[in-house]
Amino acid sequence: MSPLMLAVGVCLAGWIALYALLCYANGTCGYEWNCRLVTLFHGILAVCITAYIGYIDGPWPFTNPGTKNSALQITAMVISLGYFIFDMAWCVYFRTEGLVMLAHHTMSILGIMLTLWLGESGIESCAVLFGSEITNPLLQTRWFLKHSGRYNSLLGDVVDVLFVLLFVFMRIFVGGKMLYCELISPNPKFIIKLGGVAMYALSWVFMADIGPFAYRKSLVKYRHWMNRHRMAEVNGQDVKRD
Numbered sequence: 001m002s003p004l005m006l007a008v009g010v011c012l013a014g015w016i017a018l019y020a021l022l023c024y025a026n027g028t029c030g031y032e033w034n035c036r037l038v039t040l041f042h043g044i045l046a047v048c049i050t051a052y053i054g055y056i057d058g059p060w061p062f063t064n065p066g067t068k069n070s071a072l073q074i075t076a077m078v079i080s081l082g083y084f085i086f087d088m089a090w091c092v093y094f095r096t097e098g099l100v101m102l103a104h105h106t107m108s109i110l111g112i113m114l115t116l117w118l119g120e121s122g123i124e125s126c127a128v129l130f131g132s133e134i135t136n137p138l139l140q141t142r143w144f145l146k147h148s149g150r151y152n153s154l155l156g157d158v159v160d161v162l163f164v165l166l167f168v169f170m171r172i173f174v175g176g177k178m179l180y181c182e183l184i185s186p187n188p189k190f191i192i193k194l195g196g197v198a199m200y201a202l203s204w205v206f207m208a209d210i211g212p213f214a215y216r217k218s219l220v221k222y223r224h225w226m227n228r229h230r231m232a233e234v235n236g237q238d239v240k241r242d
Helices: 003-025 031-057 071-094 099-118 122-133 136-147 154-184 190-241
Strands: none
Touching: 003 031, 003 071, 031 071, 031 122, 031 136, 071 099, 071 122, 099 122, 099 190, 122 154, 122 190, 136 154, 154 190
């Protein structure tokens, strides 16, 4: 067994152990609640590590794609690979996610495995991890608010707005720029470029769901605001008559 496979196995065991510990400590919260806590923890951890890689450790992914994997890049990918295998198995077993999310996990697993096997383009994989996971804490917070009865509040509205804005900016605009830099560079292998196109296309599939949701929610909030405004005007006129 190679050291990389052993490291992935250790990380997978670590995520399973964390999930089991949460289920033991929060037995009344349900399996999905505890799995989403693991997802939240991975999202925060992945963002912190990949942000350090991109902004401090380097190289800059927009100008240096296709470079050899560094030890820190390998560590970040191994940790996330273990998580994605755990979450993929959990989602398939409990049947909680649709085909789009399963496709995202499958592509993430295959992409990380390919990058580790090739020994290069780790900086692009870490950049994709950063862009994908940076919206994850907001997505999990939204789910927790919904299932704790606190979604229909100002906090729920703020979380939704931040999620949509961050998703559009990171996945569509920054992701598009990253893909362009990847495609015009002669360094990354063709299969890596193909994977980048697939991940960006998947972002647009997610966007096809997020766009109508944002429109519907904005329309509901606008109508609610208009009704309150009209009620305030009516009440104001009644006061003047009195």
